[in-house]
Amino acid sequence: MEPADVGAQRIEWTKENMRLLAGIRQRFEVEQPFTGLTIGVSIHLEPKTAVLLQTLRTGGADLFATGNLGTTQDDVVASLNREGIRAIGRRADTPEEHLGNVARIAGSGLDLVLDNGADIIAAADDQRIIGATEETTSGGNRLRSELAERVGYPVIVINDSPLKAIVENQHSVGQSVVESLQRITNLMPQAWHLAVFGYGWCGRGIAHYARQVGASVMVVEPDEIKALEAAMFGFPVRSVEEAIESAGVIVTATGAERVITADHIDLFQPDAILANAGHFDVEIDVPSLAAAAESRVEIAPGIERLDFGDGRSIRLLTLGRMFNLGGVSAKGNSIESMDLGFSLQALSLERLALDRSALVPGAQPVPDDINRLLARQFVELIGG
Ligand SMILES: NC(=O)c1ccc[n+]([C@@H]2O[C@H](COP(=O)([O-])OP(=O)(O)OC[C@H]3O[C@@H](n4cnc5c(N)ncnc54)[C@H](O)[C@@H]3O)[C@@H](O)[C@H]2O)c1
Numbered sequence: 601m602e603p604a605d606v607g608a609q610r611i612e613w614t615k616e617n618m619r620l621l622a623g624i625r626q627r628f629e630v631e632q633p634f635t636g637l638t639i640g641v642s643i644h645l646e647p648k649t650a651v652l653l654q655t656l657r658t659g660g661a662d663l664f665a666t667g668n669l670g671t672t673q674d675d676v677v678a679s680l681n682r683e684g685i686r687a688i689g690r691r692a693d694t695p696e697e698h699l700g701n702v703a704r705i706a707g708s709g710l711d712l713v714l715d716n717g718a719d720i721i722a723a724a725d726d727q728r729i730i731g732a733t734e735e736t737t738s739g740g741n742r743l744r745s746e747l748a749e750r751v752g753y754p755v756i757v758i759n760d761s762p763l764k765a766i767v768e769n770q771h772s773v774g775q776s777v778v779e780s781l782q783r784i785t786n787l788m789p790q791a792w793h794l795a796v797f798g799y800g801w802c803g804r805g806i807a808h809y810a811r812q813v814g815a816s817v818m819v820v821e822p823d824e825i826k827a828l829e830a831a832m833f834g835f836p837v838r839s840v841e842e843a844i845e846s847a848g849v850i851v852t853a854t855g856a857e858r859v860i861t862a863d864h865i866d867l868f869q870p871d872a873i874l875a876n877a878g879h880f881d882v883e884i885d886v887p888s889l890a891a892a893a894e895s896r897v898e899i900a901p902g903i904e905r906l907d908f909g910d911g912r913s914i915r916l917l918t919l920g921r922m923f924n925l926g927g928v929s930a931k932g933n934s935i936e937s938m939d940l941g942f943s944l945q946a947l948s949l950e951r952l953a954l955d956r957s958a959l960v961p962g963a964q965p966v967p968d969d970i971n972r973l974l975a976r977q978f979v980e981l982i983g984g
Contacts, residue, residue: 607650607679614647618939620977621655624946628659633950640710641665642702642720643735644925645672645680645687646932652942653685656714656949664708666701668716669693669881670918671925712949717879718742721751729753731952731959733945737769737800737855738879743963754959756948761966763975764941765801772937773924774805777851777877778813779931780924784902784917785873790814793869795838795847798854799823799830802877806851807835818843841867849873852883862888865908875917877924886920901928940978944970 601609615622628634639656643649645667653663665680666672666689673691680687689701706723713720713732718739721732732755734740740757758764782789792815796807799821807817807830819830820843827837844850844860844867852859855878862885876883890896893906899915902923907913917923925932932938947970952959958967 602678603675604678604682607647607673607675607677608682610647611650611654611676611679614935615651615654617935618648618651618942619981620939620943620974621651621946623977624943625655625658628655628946628950632660633953634659634661634712636660637711637953638662638664638709639712639714639949640705640708640720640724641714642668642705643714643716644668644932645676645689646925647673647676648932648935648938648942650676650680652945653680653687654683655942655946657685659946659950661712663687664705664710666698666705668719668925669695669698670921671930712952714945714949715739715755718747721755722747726750726752731755731949731956733758733948733952734963735759735941735945736879740963741855748962751963752961754952754956754961755963756952756959756966757963758941758944758948758966761944761971763966763971763978764944767978768933768937768941769801770805772805772933773802773853773877774807774809776924776931776933777802777806777853777875778809778815781810781849781851781875781917782813784900784923784928792816792849793847794818794849794851795820795843796835797821797840797843797850797852797859797883798856798878799826799835800853800855802853804830806853806877808833811835815849818847840864844868844872847872849875851875851877853877854883855879857882858885858888859883860889861885862892865889865892865912868912868914870911871913871915873915873917874920875923876920877922879922881919881921884916884920886916889914889916902926936982940974943974943977947974 639661665687672689677687716735794815797820818836821827895907904916918926
């Protein structure tokens with residue numbers, strides 16, 4: 601099969617199971633909310649996002665899309681291009697090539713932006729843009745700090761929706777991180793001594809799902825209230841050093857930079873496994889670890905061994921990038937959770953296109969009526 605055929609087949613199965621988006625597509629086909637509008641998109645390009653793009657196109661949008669670094673699925677891009685949706689980028693893109701793709705989209709005369717990490721928003725000229733959506737925590741943080749003064753149009757931060765936090769960040773990331781850890785390493789979870797760094801939405805899910813498959817789990821969390829919550833669920837709360845010294849598996853989900861660095865080399869367990877689930881590949885400071893290593897070798901697909909001499913070594917998963925999305929045969933979050941998250945995207949973009957009167961410039965949450973409509977529909981769907 602051609603890559604475009606493989607992509608099309610994978611999209612088909614996904615599409616069948618994204619039932620909220622199917623309903624939205626039916627309505628968009630009639631109402632055409634995006635007629636005459638170009639939407640610039642930066643989001644992980646995989647079958648679920650393909651269904652979102654198809655939905656927006658059905659609503660009349662002209663699309664120009666790229667993926668995120670290291671997670672693009674080439675067969676999906678081939679399939680999108682074949683059906684006339686402009687998508688660029690490859691899994692093998694270097695950081696420079698990826699930035700080039702983002703810059704191309706940012707400079708192509710956009711009316712709306714669907715962003716992930718605020719990459720397009722940071723690179724785009726405001727002139728024509730009427731509004732944007734932002735998918736992630738990390739992008740939301742950038743919009744409220746470094747980009748706060750610069751963005752003169754409304755940006756709906758999908759991540760701030762309680763629906764996404766509960767269904768996707770907590771439950772679906774928890775499930776896919778634990779599934780990916782098992783699939784990439786093929787190791788038995790009952791033998792994992794797992795330290796989860798960050799007990800936010802993602803970290804909570806990771807800790808609880810890992811425990812459900814038999815791992816022993818500890819938590820590192822600087823926020824006292826969240827640490828209290830972790831402790832009340834029976835997770836030992838450890839300092840950074842205590843956790844690194846005793847964990848065989850370390851997973852970061854903090855949104856922060858340089859959580860694990862070369863300063864920790866003397867503390868790691870022999871053969872400790874390091875994996876990042878945070879959006880950017882900066883939580884595990886791979887450059888400092890690589891600089892300190894005597895050798896760095898890929899020992900299995902998605903697993904590198906870094907040797908520091910004197911028998912000290914670590915196993916790094918998927919280059920320190922989000923391993924539940926970037927790893928070998930990664931499937932990412934469950935189809936249903938992304939159906940809900942992408943329905944929030946589609947309805948928020950529709951609101952930006954047609955009715956911006958209640959929206960203010962800059963970052964803001966998903967309008968409450970959209971949250972409540974989709975929450976009702978999702979409960980009906982999964983309730984059987
Ligand atoms: N892998 C995925 O599929 C996926 C999906 C959604 C979000 N994310 C990403 O995961 C990250 C976390 O998202 P979230 O929604 O859980 O955010 P969150 O803000 O709810 O939680 C982050 C937690 O990390 C804690 N933290 C900060 N610095 C820390 C440190 N140095 N050590 C330990 N803990 C620290 C914070 O106190 C907070 O409780 C973000 O980068 C987000 O973009 C990944």
